[in-house]
Amino acid sequence: MLISKPATKHKLKSTRKMAKRKTENRNFQDRWETDYMFIVVKDKPICLVCGANVSVSKEYNIRRHYETRHHDKYKDLNANERLKKVEEMKKGLMSQQTMFTKSKSQSEAAVKASFIVAQEIAKSARPFNEGEFVKMCMVKICEVVCPEKKQAFLNVSLSRNTVAERACELATNLQEQLMRKGEDFVAYSLAVDESSDTSDTAQLSIFIRGVDSNLCVTEELLGLKSMHGTTTGKDIFEEVSKCVDEMKLPWDKLVGLTTDGAPAMCGQKSGLVGRMREKMREKQAGELTVYHCIIHQEALCGKALKMDHIMSTVTQVVNFIKAKGLNHRQFKSFLEELGADHSDMPYHTEVRWLSRGKVAKRFFELREEICLFMESKGKDTTELRDEKFQCELAFLCDIMNHLDALNLQLQGRAHVITDMYYAVRAFRTKLRLWESQMQQGNLAHFLCCQVMKEQTATAVMPFAQFAEKLIYWR
Known part of the structure; x- marks a missing residue:
């Protein structure tokens, strides 16, 4: 049935009035504070007496709550007394809320x-x-x-x-964040290394570097696995495979694998590399690109100088001093009495990248004090006092110092292979410069050799021999 136009307008007008009255009735009125002892907090009316709140801000509900629960207690209060009581209860409620917050x-x-x-x-x-x-x-x-x-x-x-x-919660949270990021990787690569801790337990460290569609790179430790038995290629592969599956990383997005070059790692059949490639063929994934850790390569190149006879002598002397507690205590007291620049000698640790250079440099700086201490112990110091030995030690210290500087450039997070490649190329260019300078007797970049040149005759310093080592090295 059609409704006439005037009737429709009248109905809309009355509906608006009803909605307006309904809204007005539900707005909290200031007089309700003294009449019913209520206050509004975060758009909710709360009773100042018992702390209860009324779901609907309507006078009927508020009045009903006051009359049924608190009217008898406060009915005898006059206007001033009621106002004073309301203010006291308001302050108490505010202090409670402040204290709770x-x-x-x-x-x-x-x-x-x-x-x-x-x-x-x-x-x-x-x-x-x-x-x-x-x-x-x-x-x-x-x-x-x-x-x-x-x-x-x-x-x-x-x-x-x-x-x-x-610590467990933090580790779990980091793992969950890495899993969420792994879902967005368009490609990722792994770096695997195995070493023993102080308790001779093999620890397998697995690092991941992934990139998403926005070219945001994530580089994190994926897992650290303790290996209590053998550490064959099969054992390492099982741990790596388990770690990848636990993190729910897709095998088809694995594009690179970096190892330290050990047989258990880079073996084409039974090693980690061979087994990883076989796994990816089973998953019908792409070709896996394998890299040899550039820092391991740099460390291996450092051994190509063929100066192990110098380092072995240094290691023997250091072990004699530090292996026994009495010798060590006496050596430190001896250095203190002589007023030496250093108070002790560090150990040479093969697994630490910079240990070799630091030990050689400290030995060179304390060479005179070490000779005196060894003589006091009745040890032969003929080799240690030989000028040729000391010149070769100085050359080794300088080269190790340059190698350590390169090593630090190659370490750290957020390094890409191009940066490392440029650092290695720059070092090779420096080798050509140093070789030319060494042939001319210029020791501008060899500080320890400068010290030996000042203390010995120029003829003793084998410039040609050192230049030949630099030529062979580069």
Whole structure:
């Protein structure tokens, strides 16, 4: 049935009036504070007496709550007394809310601080019970600097179990983030290395570098696996394969694999490389490009100088000094008495990249003190005092210093192969310059050799021999 136009307008007008009255009736009125002892907090009416809230801001609901629960208690109050009582209850409610918000904020800050300390402890590979010591130090400092904040520091939980749980939560969160990023990779490559820790347990480290469609590169540690049995190519492959599957990485997006060149790694049949290629053929993936770690190559090139006889002598002397506690203590006291520039000698560790150069340089700088100490122990120092030996040691120190500088350029995150290649090319160009200078007797880039040249006759310094080594090396 059709409705006439005037009737439709009348109906719309009355509907608007009803909606307006309904909205007005549900707006909180100021007089409700004194009449019914209510206050509005975040658009919700809350009773000042019991703290209850009314779901609908309507006078009927508010009045009904007051009359059924609190009317008898406050009916005898006059207007001034009621107003005063309302103000007191408002202040009490506001203080409670402020205290709750403050305590909640303090609790969140304490948890965040606990995670920060746990992260630093885990990154520095310190025991989990170090958290209690850190907390004790923080509280002691707080007592002096800001005593009023002592309770906030006491609220930070850093017990051994708490730090362990925080470290596990952080590790789990990082793993989940890496898994989410892995879903967006258009290609990724792996770097695998195996080494033994102080307990002779083989540790297999697996690194990943992936790139998404926006060319954002992610480089992270994918996994660290302890291998308590054999470390054959099959064992390494099983651990790598398990790690890739656990992170839900697609095999068809694996494009590169970098190893250290060991037989168990680069074997074409039973090694990791051969087994990875076979796995990718089964998955019908693309061709796998295999790389030899550029830092391992640089370390191998350093051994091509054929000066192991110098380093072996240095290592023997260092081991004699540091292997026995008595010799070590006496050597440090001896250096202190002589007023030497250094107070001790470091060990030579083959697995550490910069150890070889540091030990050789320290030995050269303390060569006179070492000779005197060895003579006091009744050891023959003829070889150590030989000028040719000391010249070769100086040359080795200078070369190792340049190699260590190159090594540091090749290390670190966010390095691409082109940057490393340019660094190696620049080093080879430097070798040509150094070889030309060495033939001319110019030691501008060989500081230790300069020291030996000043202390010995020029004829003793074998410039031609050192230049030949540089030619062979490059």
